[in-house]
Amino acid sequence: MTDKKTLLLVDGSSYLYRAFHAMPDLRAVPGDPKSPATGAIRGMINMMTALRREVRADYAACIFDAPGKTFRDDLYPEYKANRSPMPDDLRSQIDPIHEVVKLMGWPVLCVPDIEADDVIGTLAKTAAGQGIEVIVSSGDKDLSQLVDEHITIIDTMNGKKRDVAGVTSEFGVPPNLMIDYQTLVGDAVDNVPGVEKVGPKTAAKWLLEYGSLDALIERAAEVKGQAGENLRKALGKLPLSRQLVTIRTDCDLATHVAGLPSLEGLPVGAPQTAELKPFYERFGFKSLVKSLEALEVPPELIEENIKKQMARGGAASTDQGGLFDESTELGALEAAAPASNLQYETVTTWEQFDAWLAKLEAAELAAIDTETTSLDEMVARIVGVSFSIEPGAAAYVPLTHNYPDAPAQLPIDEVLARLKPWLENPAKKKLGQHIKYDRHVLANHGIEVQGYAHDTMLQSYVLEAHRPHGLASLAERHLGRSGISYEDLCGKGAHQIPFSQVDIAKAAEYSCEDSDQTLDVHLALWPQIERDEKLRFIYQLEMDSSEALYRVERNGVLIDAPTLAAQSHELGTRIMALEQEAYEIAGQPFNLGSPKQIGEIFFTKLGLPVVKKTPSGAPSTDEEVLEKLAEDYPLPAKILEHRGLSKLKGTYTDKLGQLANPRTGRVHTHYAQAVAVTGRLSSNDPNLQNIPIRTPEGRRVREAFIAPAGSVIASADYSQIELRIMAHISGDESLLRAFRDGIDVHRATAAEVFGSTPDQVSSEQRRYAKVINFGLIYGMSSFGLARNLGIETKAAASYIERYFARYPGVKAYMDETKALAKEKGYVETVFGRRLYLPEINSPNGPRRGGAERAAINAPMQGTAADLIKLSMIKVQNVLDEEKRATRMIMQVHDELVFEVPEAEVEWVRTEIPRLMAGVAELKVPLLAEIGIGPNWDKAH
Template sequence: MTDKKTLLLVDGSSYLYRAFHAMPDLRAVPGDPKSPATGAIRGMINMMTALRREVRADYAACIFDAPGKTFRDDWYPEYKANRSPMPDDLRSQIDPIHEVVKLLGWPVLTVPDVEADDVIGTLAKVAAAQGVEVIVSSGDKDLSQLVDEHITIIDTMNGKKRDIAGVTAEFGVPPSLMVDYQTLIGDTVDNVPGVPKVGPKTAAKWLLEYGSLDALVERAAEVKGAAGENLRQALDKLPLSKRLVTIRTDCDLNGFVEGLPSLEGLPVGAPQTAELKPFYEKFGFKSLVKSLEAQEVPPELIEENAKKKAASKADRDQGGLFDEPSELDAQEAAAPASNLKYDTIMEWAQFDAWLAKLEAAELTAIDTETTSLDEMVAQIVGISFSVTPGEAAYIPLTHNYPDAPAQLPIDEVLARLKPWLENADKKKLGQHIKYDRHVFANHGIEVQGYAHDTMLQSYVLEVNKPHGLSSLAERHLGRSGISYEDLCGKGAHQIPFSQVDIAKAAEYSCEDSDQTLDVHRTLWPLLQKEEKLGFIYQLEMDSSEALYRIERNGVLIDAPTLAAQSHDLGTRIMALEQEAYDIAGQPFNLGSPKQIGEIFFTKLGLPVVKKTPSGAPSTDEEVLEKLAEDYPLPAKILEHRGLSKLKGTYTDKLGQLANPRTGRVHTHYAQAVAVTGRLSSNDPNLQNIPIRTPEGRRVREAFVAPAGSVIASADYSQIELRIMAHISGDESLLRAFTDGVDVHRATAAEVFGTTPDQVSSEQRRYAKVINFGLIYGMSSFGLAKNLGIETKAAASYIDRYFARYPGVKTYMDQIVEFARDKGYVETVFGRRLYLSEINGGNGPRKKAAERQAINAPMQGTAADLIKLSMVKVQNVLDEEKRATKMIMQVHDELVFEVPEAEIDWVRTEIPRLMAGVAALKVPLLAEIGVGPNWDKAH
């Protein structure tokens, strides 16, 4: 037992910036971008509530920077001169944040002319001198200089703890040397000069070698190399830098903290519930209002509601999962989890009790712990479940470290769980459910009944934010947790999960299931309120199922064909090297920019196209392409690079990536990545195989079907142009597609003032570039560069285009204005694509955002259409029990493995199904090809 007291100091300025950047763009009036911003306020409430729950303290304070200059500005007028001004949407939330933090029971401090760090430093040292334990909650590494045996920094956003050992491990120097360390590296954010080109590693090395900054300065003449010269040139600036980075611990806080040095003026107060309710109502925080009201619900009513929830399914409404939540449910969902109850299942009696809970639950969150991130080979180490906020259970199954306790046998556990897992009526929830589906499938279990995925909920609601569970929990719940690295370590020292202590593994996995359920209860009501977003979410859920099937099917690879291609590429690469040597007149490293520069500009006298930031002539890709127009050596180097990448990335590796169990390549499709809704493919990336060169196209010859089957490839024809016609409603474009004419020839006839039959191939090529270029918001300069013509001529073509297609111009103007007003654009089906810099970016970035506003609805709608097609086709294949398998989705294309008996059906039905997934103002057209391999089919 100890009577030692604790002081908790919160770096409020660090918190509010984190809250602002982490939270979605919430408004007091949802959906109205002109109403007051509230995201930072809500984030601050979440973070402060979670901190209070996690850290017990006798005294506390939340410290904010005061407006205006500080004493450091007097010392150094350029201090923080590089910092961007505070965003207006954050500035407007500062006063309400101060108010609500006080209402939550925290003493709030802002001291004029003094930075928050200095107030924290002063209070920390005052408390430490009295033997009080001090915990500072902040993500600011600069505060590490305060750490000693009584003062610890915690960063709840990433679970980091900076005590003496933590600071030393993170920065390479102990806290006592942190001021010296910060002085040497400087601070670009605060515009504090350090030693030029000296980073953390060099600073730590010097300080450990010489013992202190003062000793280093005294022996500066001994420091060798360019770094030593930079040090000597910076010696005059170091005293000021040290003064600027040193946190003051002697500020006069009298008048701001009552009774100092006593800490009784910083009591931890109770939340002022009566005042919080109108505050929450004012800013539209309905769930927080309900949370306050829930505190007034009698315990017997909560118990009664729990009994109702546990009633048999026969006594419940069949559609209850998707009903509007009851008032009590909403109150429970809004209330923060406390008194966490996590079970570790080591006995069959515990297992049976939890299985009964799963059978009775309306919705269960599941999380698997596995042996690998590769979903096709991952095996289960343990499984966790949560059916009620704050409660979860972990079943350890294959932990195998020394002295690991006996665990329930995995085969029997999975056999007893299998009926529940494969029951579609038992609704389940997960974070990235596609991965867990594969993991269970590796054990012979085809999970049914996945109703929700929190990763996809976040992706639909807040596409520009991170969608990992830890980010979601921090952002929406104010909850932080254990990281995987905390358990398993990093890099070469990382241990497999099976070697993690079961008690720690249980807490980690239970926390994941519990947080997943908690996040779902926050995000799902938001999706229910928005019909169009609800549609997109269901599309993503259905797509997840279809993609699981595609990934599971995989695609057969012809390894001998790839080996032959690799041999041919290797021969050509060697020949290109020799040809390059002959042109240069000497051997050189074709991958070395320095050697290429010497050959180009010193020996051969090629013109300098542009320079690097250091002033040297550039040899980047753009420069090589420009020089290749007139000189043979750059062309050889470009060809060499392209073939080397093709060989290294595809022909050498694809065969090695085949799963030894299936003999097929199983790519991973990531849904929650591209803001437009497009999928990304990796391990291997099947979407970036270059097809503009003969060698690149040949790679597709190695994607084959087994004996008795063929490959079929179906894709949409000119899909984004058709979407442009639909969205813009331009009569000429609509007529061209409705009449089935060649739209590029029709555009050429309009732009060049001729009849379609008189359009030359060159004019049609120009029209094609114009059609697709304008979709991407291409300027006259970009068009001129693309076509190799004068900018004035390109501007003339664009003017003529808009004169002939006025609806397109109107659309472009209107969608940019819509984006400025709303902060986002939408696809035809309602997917939202947020453009954060449409109003707040600088010139070039704002222009880029305007181009995105024009193009994103088309790219996004194309992504929605191919997902609708993927889902529809897979459903029909299942309904008709077809043997045809969908094996790839690449851009606007679906690829199939088709038994010869179903070729005629596929040729007819797949294009019909794809064309019929949506009714636009112009007909959708899908075309299909069939062949022995992907290249011949496409």
């Protein structure tokens, strides 16, 4: 072990912004938007805890920017002029963050008149000059100029390491040229001028060619083209820019760091448990308070442990690293187990297995995780399985690792046979992360798991749908824990090895960690759901939906490959014909997929009008431009049709047949629950949501979704569901009356807007009313409505004004919803699903406007998603209870699709719409309609 010392410098200003944006809108009093914001504080605790665990250090400091101006403001008054002011909710958390970081044992520096970067630069170079290794933890690329053989920058949020090789690889120049590089590129965030239109590639190319900025300036006359012209124009500004981007390494810090330059004034201290507890109580961090109370290690033993660790160089253990044993990590959440007490076991004997099986049988709740051969749940086979029943303890049972010299493993068939009674016992409660996947994997081995009580992915989705829900993100965000990644074990890309070839010892650590962290995350998240009645309802809805979706995915849908092949041939013929037609109009062959060639033909050869330009100033040929030009010109219309048919062919008619499972002959799409913030499902491999149905060719794809002999396809969907939800939520009497009386709501709206009776409404007026009805649900402006209807904006504004005059309840709902969203930061569905809107109070107008439109629409989309999930669950339960042979095979938007034996057609025709209409009682009746046919298209 080396005796070389290490200094760890934390860019606190970078950390606190990351913490603020990464965490939900937590409050000291949950649910009270007027109580102090605490999300950034909690995130900071998590991040500092994780960093302390991961990095061993002898000295450390967390450095923050001090308020007020610095020398750069004197040099350049416009410095950082473009930066948005710090959000009030973040500003209010700055002092508490400084306080808690100190209480966690970190020296804190906040030096007046000196930016945090300059403090970091001075300390880093001072330490490096003494032969001390320096690690800077920051996501700020500007600090790369400090890197040398003694100074390394790490970004723990994304695993990035910037040493000399890392900086050179990332930026194209070595660290000693980074100041020159930054001077040329400039910094839009800090308002530092660079050379106009000179980006990273050009800057790196120049510096490698000329050797330095000074040499480049001397030979500026040699640089050709527009870039050279811009360089010469910028010569007068470059000295100032260089001063602004250069991090100072010679600041006078002696009054702020005792003992400089020896760094003895920056020792890492023990967390101050006595002071941390009232701090956590003050800000409502109940789980953190519990974690402190649960610690049985007296403070004097912690101090003794620190002394021992420092005496032997600060290494806690060979596999965990860090200054302290995990029992001293007092910033960790209650669920974060002490790493020094981790009991991860690799089960390779029957004696070990039987002991763990007995533990599972006796446990109130057990976390389970499978390691497999594939991400495709329908074909994946088990490589190993892990369990955890208490924080810090887990076991891995390797089963089919097959690398050379792999240790003997228990036989998979016998292990699964012994596990099967426990797995299939609904009374034995189980927990997982994305349990639907594990259910499929175990089903591939003939095990139908019962008793799944919790899914941490779905817990996160219910609590904070707008954030990532992977286990690594959850552990980092809620526990301050990080772990081994799949890529760490298996590699990436072409060099990635199968999990079965991973060393068993490493696989055991990885899999045990997954089960252990899953249990820890559950202990952190479940109490937040359990105490809120609405969240409990939504969580149970998601858990029940997971069960129903598992059944739908398992069933799959039969695909008619010959029909698809015939459609592909027809599409191919039409695509070729379109190419020839486009060539004739253009007067020459060209690549229909090349924006450059299309632009030359449109604007140079044919003289079509320029609708808009790209950021570089060239005429745009994007989809929006093509659609606009297609209204008046044939060539853009041909290109659009060509693109649409090519996509249809490549995505569906060519590939659907290939996606059929060889074992079942069916396509088994994967439904992702935890993706759309509104609660809607998404599907992939194949994506059934995006099959285009507005064109005849797109609709025909559904002809290939068929039923086997003796069965038919039934499609049931809700009629005008979002408009009905709007009527319910807004309580507008005119809308309610239209739905209660069974009137055509678009005709009723047209009569209101155009001042006529329903029987006098023309088809054109009804079409206008339909666009208005659906457009306003999505927060459409008068400009958007005008564009959709092809009318003047003034006329569209008049229609909207008349609409709101006739439907005042809708206008009141929209105004009240936006105000409530601004106050709470989220809106809710009818059933209580929370739909967070991070940009609702943004100072950026377009972002705020987008969030306001989302606030209006999200409760309707979300409620529709809740209703279709309720229907899916109810129908599946009835099918099971009555032992029906009918199978649910797809869920698409507001539609459920079934494979129905002919003997059950009449039952399905009557009962499915009745069940769907009865899942909830709104102020207007729900209406579900059903169609039946030999394929999905004919069932519509």
